[in-house]
Every structure is written in C-alpha cells, then in structure tokens.
Amino acid sequence: MAGSPVQVTGTVLTMRRVDAYHALTVVAPGIADRFRPGHFVTVAVGGPRTSTLTRRAFAVHDVKPDYGGTVELVFTVRGAGTAWLADRRARDPLDLIGPLGRPFPLPRDPASCLLVGSEYGAAGLFALADALQQRNCRVDFVLGAASSDRVFGALRARRMAETATLTTRDGSLGVRGSVVDVLPGVIADTHADVVYACGPMATLGGVTAVCAEFGIPVQVSVEELMACGIGLCMTCTVPVIGDDGVTRMTRACVDGPVFRGERVRFDDVGTIPFDAHGAPGGDRAR
C-alpha cells in the first residue's frame, strides 16, 4: 500500500551544513518509494539506551532513488534531539518511521501555485514544486526567515520558479519583513490560483487570512508538539473544522499536517474552543 508508513533502520549517507541548517541524507528504502510531497518522517534520537523517548518529526526535503532510496531532511538545532542528530556521520544507523501524514493535494489541472515557506518550512516545498511543475503548473516562491542565513533554498527557488520573493526580518536579504507582509503583492502579480504554506503557526494564520481576502484556497502544513507522530498519543491536536462544520481537536500527525487553511482555527490554537466537539460543558448544552 502506497500510503502505509514503515519503520526502518536507515544508514546515514551524508551530513552537510547549508547556511544555518544541517542537511542529512539517509538511505531509507521503503520510505523513499512511498513518499509524496508534504509527507514527514520521525527519527528516534539518542541511540539504543536513550533517555529522550519521543520521536522528532521532520519534513522530507527530497527523495532520490540512489542506493535503493534516500531521504533528505533539513533541520535546525533546537534542543537535545536535534543536537544529537547533528552529530551523526556517514554510516551511522538511524531509526526512521515514514512517510507520515497527509501529503499536499495537487491540482487536477494546471494552475498558478504560490509556495510560501518560513524558516525551515521552506525545506518541504521543493518536492512539491517539482510535482507541480510536472503537472504543468506555474510555481512561484515566497521564502522568508529572521536573517539571510536562515532563508532556506533561495538559490534553488530562483532557478526553478517563475519568481522567488525573499524576506528577512533584519533586512539582510530581500524585503525587510515577513512572508505575510509581501504576500498580497505577490498573489496579485503572479495571479496565484492556490497557495501552499509551511512554517510557524502564527505565519500560517497570517497567510491564511491573506488568502481569504483574495478568495483563493490555501493548503497549510501545521506544526504542533508531537510525541509519536503516528497517531497513538493524542498530544499533537489542533482545532480543525471538519466537513460537517464541527470543530474537533484533530491530530496533526495523522489527519494533517496538511490542512485547508480556512479549516484550522489558528486564533484558538492552545485552547479548547467552547464549541469544539466534546468541549467541557458541551454535553450539558446539547
């Protein structure tokens, strides 16, 4: 089955620095074959007798058929797990599970697609851009970060897309500001039919609001703390409005991470909305 995830012990092929990021390529057949743009993988960190038991989630930047299938991740060191990962070297074993989550839906007919990535969120958009171009879609990029060394993939975006607009908070590259600030202008210029966005929750909320003003659909890949990544633990939930109009605390790892932007209640993230299914007091109101 194409979609079903596998647990594999991969072998690290290369570990490189790319500006502020670490790029890790690992031989992981089974995951590479099943990959669709938008999928993520989880990694067990800390070795066999680890004291950090929860798995770390990373978007897949790229897959290649070499050595039976490789997967490339791009990450930034945040805490103990990513620090351990950054110390991996060629031939080290790595416990991976993937591909996970709901991938980006692709338009049936050629469309003008705007891909918006903030910080490492940009990493997951390049495989999507490839898939869109194969379907004769126009692709434009907006990539942003705090500073120039954190804007991931600017060169590649410029090479492959019609346009690539870059933003930095400190103004060290491109437009000073955030991806959300430049979005209205870029949507107008590129006649975007659909937007795909990946980045921090606040950015995704901003992108969704702009798309709503323009009346165009937006697919967002959300991020919430994950302990398992495979739907067991219920820690990764986000308030999402279902097809029936009911808000449910929805697992980002199995029902996402990609959602239609307008379905995610960004303003209510970190709360249980009073009208959510099963909210406290809800059973008395019925």
Place this chain on the structure above:
Amino acid sequence: MPADMRTYLAHVELPNPILTASGCAGTGRELAPFADVTRLGALTTRTITMAARAGRPTPRMAETPSGLLNAVGLQGPGVDVFLARELPWLAERGARTVVSIGGGSVAEFSALARKLTDAPGVTALEVNLSCPNVEDRGRVFGRDPSAAGEVVSAVRTAARYDLPVIAKLTPDVADVVAIAKACVDGGAEALSMINNPVGMAIDVDRMRPALAAGTGGLSGPAIRPLAVKCVWQVHAALPGTPVIGMGGVTSGRDALELVLAGACAVAVGTVLFHDPYAGHRVLRELEELLQERGFDRLADAVGLAHRPSHRTDREESSL
C-alpha cells in the same frame, strides 16, 4: 525449551503477558502498520468515557529526563462511537481487548460497564481510578479507599459475571496497599499499576509551565522504580491477586523486573511512542531471559524476588 508464557487475568487466559497500556496504543489501527495487535497478550484501549471529550489544550506534552509529561485529558469520541467504530475493528481481527473506562461519578462508571459488558470482543474491563469524582469536589477516586471500592463494586455489579474487572491504581497515594485491598474487596479480580504520577515542568525560556494544563502525568523509565515498589507492596499483601505491572518498561529486562516484583502481566506504554514494535520486542526479550534463567513457565517467576534470598558467601564466611 521456550518457557510457557501463558498468563491469567482471573479465569481469562492470555497467550502471553505483554499488554499495551491504556492511552498509548491509539485505537489499535494506528499500531497495526508496525506490529500485529492480535499477537499481544491484549490491547488496552484509551480510557473510554460516556460523552465525547475534547481533552486539554496544547501544549499537551513535555519531554523530561527518561520520561514524558502528558496532559491529554482523556480525549475521545465517547462510548457509542467506540462501540460502533473502534471495538469492532479489534474484535474482527480477534485482538484481545481490555476496555478502560472512566467517569465522573459512580453512576457513570456503572452505566459504561452496562453498555460494554455484552459487546463482542471485550476481554476485560479496566477501571481507571485516576478520574476526578465530580460529586466529591474533583477528588480522584483512586486516592480514597472507600471511593475506589465503591466504583469497583458498582462496575462489578453492572458487568456480566464472567467479565473480569481490573482496577487501575494511581501511585499518588500514601498507602497503595489500602487502595488495592479496597478494590479487591469491591470485587476487582485483578489490579493494574501504575497510572501516571502527577508532575510538572516549567519552560525556562518562556518562563511559563510547559503544559497548558500546568500539571501532567509522568510516564516512561523515570517512574519505573515507583512502579516496582507499588507492584512489590501489593503482591506482598495480596499474593493471590493478579497484577498487571506497568511504568517505564522499555525492554525484556524491565518487564522481568516487574514480574519478579509480582506482576503476572506487563504493559508497555510510552515506549510505543519511541518504537511501535516495542511490545513484541519486549515479549521476545522476556521469553529469552526466562529461558536463560531456566524457567519452564512465566508463572514460576512471578513474585520470585519476594522469596527470602539464600545466604551469600560473605555472610557465611563471617559466621
């Protein structure tokens, strides 16, 4: 020869002693791509409640040294959806299923037991005593022997006579044995322990509690010594009562530790988040350890650490 791994919860025979812990195996479907749920001793469901529950706000988790704090808040669709969509999937595959139940009052617990008792595929009921009693200012049932005994006996009365009732104990009590005895007196045929002790972490960067709920339940290897102590004390006081031991089991050695303390079955929880295949791995490792130590049957190792130890050479020489 491999050891005989069969074990019993009251009269119900399980082919092996490894269960999943409540709230750690999803509905079974999520685990299935990685591990055959029918080969587990049993799968324990997350705690099923009467009505749907949205749970707690996020962040719901924080990693701590060798542990995990969680405040999921029993999110679930409610018992009717469980019966319609979740239990049948397990039953069709022949998975043995322990259904964990939770309520805010004694009446809610017995109503749940009545709804579940004749459903095909229920192997046993596990009473989650870590639920707050809304009729007693939110005091947790499992911290008070009489409240614990009352809930268990209500469930025992509501459930079919041949469906085992397991009481799940919290370690956050002064005297776990007193609670265990009250549950057995109330009709519990087996006990499971330990549920999560309550803990807290503060994010020093945000300078706020790491969990939206403030406090959460601690799990993982960090709590294993607490689990060993509870199993040890309860087995010493109630040697005839089957105990399902859990708390930080990640390997066959960890499982054997709980078995030697008195558990006849062992559940894996948090480790499944790390390795969804862990249940089967722990079973194989436990089997090997028993064989290496010359045991013919798992049952012979249960509580073995309570036996007075032989004198050591040093003691003899000092005579």
